[in-house]
Structures are given as structure tokens and as C-alpha cells.
Amino acid sequence: MSEPILEIRDLRKSFNALKATDGVSLDLHPGQIHALIGPNGAGKSTLIHQISGSLAADSGTIRFLGQDIGGLDMAARARLGLARSFQISSLAQEFSALRNVMLAIQAKEGSSFRFFRQVASDRSLIDPAMAMLERVGLAARAKVPAAELSHGERRQLEIAIALALSPKAFLFDEPMAGMGPEGSKQLTSFLDGLRHEAPMLLVEHDMDAVFALADRISVLVYGRIIATGTVDEIRRDPDVRRAYLGETA
Amino acid sequence: MTRETTVNLLITLLLLGLPLVAAGMGEPFYVTLATRVVVLALAAVGLNLALGLGGLLSFGHAAFFGLGGYVAGILATHAFNAEPLFAGIPGTTSMPLIWLAAVVVAGLVALPIGAISLRTTGVYFIMITLAFAQMIYYFAISWPAYGGEDGLSIYVRNAFPGINTAQPLPYFLICFAVLMAALLLFRLVEGSRFGSALQAARQNGVRLAAVGIPPFQIRLVAFTLSAMITGLAGALYADLNRFVGPSMLSWHMSGELMVLIILGGKGRLFGPVAGAMIFVCLEYVLGGITERWQFFLGLILLGIVLFARGGLLGLLSGKPRHV
Structure with a gap:
């Protein structure tokens, strides 16, 4: 083996x-x-x-x-x-679903010490994050804060975040x-x-x-x-x- | 334009307009009062970066405020007496140089304080930051070379190239410009990748670590950056009062900075500005009526904490936007 x-x-x-x-x-x-x-x-x-x-x-x-x-x-x-999900959903509650996944994309790129370029207009974060949400079927809820997602949607979001880490x-x-x-x-x-x-x-x-x-x-x-x-x-x-x-x- | 942006714009116009009118009417006292608002706001913008964005309840930011003040006072005193600081380095009365020194010193002190304090959370973090600030406070009191308990006077306000800083209005405008620059920096950092990570660290540090971003490093950088801005405010405050004393380092000052943020709206761009305006107004108006004005400040604070968590900005502009 x-x-x-x-x-x-x-x-x-x-x-x-x-x-x-x-x-x-x-x-x-x-x-x-x-x-x-x-x-x-x-x-x-x-x-x-x-x-x-x-x-x-x-x-x-x-x-x-x-x-x-x-x-x-x-x-x-x-x-x-090593990407994990949590038994009890563990998300940045105030961030939208999209921002939660964008955080994972930025983490993967190892680029968290950038102080000026604005993430809200950064296609290199938004586009791949959106693609992950689409894969788990959560694209329609991209702008909803994690705290307002349903239980099942949060589980999907956890998976999308894990996926985003490749x-x-x-x-x-x-x-x-x-x-x-x-x-x-x-x-x-x-x-x-x-x-x-x-x-x-x-x-x-x-x-x-x-x-x-x-x-x-x-x-x-x-x-x-x-x-x-x-x-x-x-x-x-x-x-x-x-x-x-x-x-x- | 969101409602919050409109409110921010109005606050800016008010803060800039009133001193201009007061100066026009020959009332320099009100210009100085407005400068006090601006400088306290700047100090709180620094704290807001750690407290508002990062959720780091630092009860020791007076340390950085006071250090900035002492940097200004010490450099000016050495320049005034024409004594070298150490190793032949002269003092200076140049504001840009003093600001640079204040920012660097505050940052260098914040780095180890943060590195130790950020190993703890919650009430322990509050206590450790307080303890560090009090250590620096007692150090200042017991160091007679720089005035000890009596503090240091700055006989002539330090100089800014091409501007007569001795006049209240030009000095106000300098401080106002610095505040605006700090607010711009705050906004940029908030929206940046670093800002995302910092806010995520506040909301859920485990989540941040689970995607591979170490919360400790993010918080340490934020704490240091925050201290640097507050240190810069300290230098401006010393020049405003032409005096720096241990009271700038005391825990009262740390508490005051926290109060400003809570009054105005924690984590909001203009929260510290609104908070400083309310605070200085109360201090001046109520302080003129009764010595016990802080009793009423306490009542207002109580009302805000109980009924308006978002502070004044929360009341005026509703919930913060979700991004």
C-alpha cells in the first residue's frame, strides 16, 4: 500500500x-x-x-x-x-459567508500582513471564494452574515472553507x-x-x-x-x- | 453614501468648522478645546484598532500615550538646554522628528508588552496591560531627571516647518491633519487582508488558526500599530499643554481612552472622534457647573452600555454594515 x-x-x-x-x-x-x-x-x-x-x-x-x-x-x-471542520460550526459570525471563505483563500496565499489593498474589491480573493461557495451550493447566500445562516448552511460553509484551503x-x-x-x-x-x-x-x-x-x-x-x-x-x-x-x- | 458616512462627514465638518469660527471671533480658548478633542480622538483611534477591530481590551494604553508625551518633553528639554540626549545625540524641537521618535518608542515598548500580554485573554489581558502601564507610571514618578512627580514643562511649543505652532489655530490644523491621516490609515487597515484577519481573530480565534493564520501574530502587530498611533497622540498632547506629567501615564488615562471609544462607538471609524467630542463637551460644560461632572459622565456611560451598545454612532447611523 x-x-x-x-x-x-x-x-x-x-x-x-x-x-x-x-x-x-x-x-x-x-x-x-x-x-x-x-x-x-x-x-x-x-x-x-x-x-x-x-x-x-x-x-x-x-x-x-x-x-x-x-x-x-x-x-x-x-x-x-491539514484542513478541519468543527463539530459545532466555528465561523467568523459577523462576516458574510463569502468573507469567511475569502479569509481561507488569503490564508492559503500566506498574505495576511498586507495593510492597504482592500479585500472588498480584490478579485483574487472574491472569485476563488465564490467558486467554493458555488461548489457547496451556497453561492446564493454569499452576502449573508454567518450568524444568520441556517444550521445546514453553516455546515456547508465549513466545508467550503476547508475546500478553499486546497x-x-x-x-x-x-x-x-x-x-x-x-x-x-x-x-x-x-x-x-x-x-x-x-x-x-x-x-x-x-x-x-x-x-x-x-x-x-x-x-x-x-x-x-x-x-x-x-x-x-x-x-x-x-x-x-x-x-x-x-x-x- | 451610507448613513454612517454622512454622519462621519458631518462630524468632520463640525470639528473643523467650530474652531475656524471661534478663531474668527477671537476666542482662542475654544480652538484649544477643539485641539484637545482632536488629540484625544487620535489617541482613541489608536486604541480602537486594538479594542474595536481586534477585541483586545487594553487597559494600558496610557503607557503609550504618556511615552509619546515624554518623548516630546524630553527631546524638547534637551534641545532647550542644549544638552545632548546621550552619546552626543542632540534633542530636537522639530515636530516631525519628535513624532517619528514617539511612534518608534511607543512601538518598541508595545512589542514586548504585547508579546507577553497577548499570551493571556479576557480579564488577565486587562490586568497585565494595566500592570505594565502602572510600572511605567511609577518609573516616571521616580525618575527625577525628567521632573519625577512634577512632570516636565515644554517652555516653547515645538516647531513645525513653515507653520507658527504657537498660535492655537495653526496647531489645531496640524493636529486635525494628523487625525485625518490616522483615520484614513484605520479605514485602509480595516478593509485590508490584515484587517480581515484581525477582525476574524476578534470574532473567532480558533477559526482563524484553523485556516492557518496565527492569531497571536496578527494581534501582536495590531497591538503595536495601535500603540504607535496612541504614542503619536501623546506627543501632540504634550505640545498642546506644553507639559507632560505622570498623569498621562496613569490608569485614569487608559480608562478615559476606553470611555471615549464606548461613548462614540466601538470599532467604528469615527467612534473615537464622536466619543472625544462628547467627553470634552461634558468635561467643559458640566465641569463648569459642578466639580462632580464625572458622576454625570458615569450616568451617560451607563445609559450607553445598557441601551446603545453602538455608542453615539450606533444611535445615529444604525447597525454596522456587514461585509
């Missing part, structure tokens, strides 16, 4: 006595969607936080594109090409959360097309989406990965059925 883009080895993180991440190892390969599932409180978001750099791991290594990124802060990891890997934390069945279905087919742009580590509760999308699935329970495999292997795994699927089936 090809070299993994993201390589996590024996990652550990405790909050007092709680082992939120207890020796997690995981590989994300090019062209793949790797789903991370597990019951509530299993430590999925905590893991995403450690990979993206918003939380420091206690021990273990995270290699991205062959480089140990453990010592880098969130912004530096994002600049290397990342080397996506980390999506429950992108379907709170979306209706129709929205989930649309987003599922959209994410399906993204795997060839960059591999994706996908935390998701929507099992239909996970089984439709994932090339590999890892099951996280109490901070440990109890199984990793293809969709079929995971469906058949007795431990998984007992620990997780059994609860929802």
Missing part, C-alpha cells in the same frame, strides 16, 4: 483519570475516506483536536506528509495542508450533525467526490453515510481503537457489534 499521508502512532491523552485517547494508532492513505466511529464520549473529537493541533497530546507521534507535526500549532498544521487531507468532525435526511444525502454524495482531491478522516454518527463513504473504518471505544477494517469487516466484527453497532441496531 502507498505511504500514508497521515500516520498516528500510540497517541495518548488523559484528562485527570479519564483516558480520552488511549494508545491510538491510525493511518490515512491517499484517495481514501477513513471513517472514525464510536459511541458518544469515545474520544473522537478529542482525537481530531489533537491531530489538528487545538489540543496537545500527552505522548505519541503524529506524522503528516512524512513530517512530525507534534510540535506545531494549529495554524502551522493548517498551512501544511488541503492535503481533510479532518471532518461530524459534518452531517443536525442535518435533515435530504441534506445528509446531498452531503454524502458531495464528500464522495472529495476523496480524490484529498483523503479524509471522517468522524460521523450517520451510519448510512459512513457505510456509503468509507474505504476503511476504525471503531473507537473509551479512547481505544477496537477494530479497523473495510466496511464489511467492521459490520461482521463481533466486538464491534457488541460494543457499538448492537446499541444502535
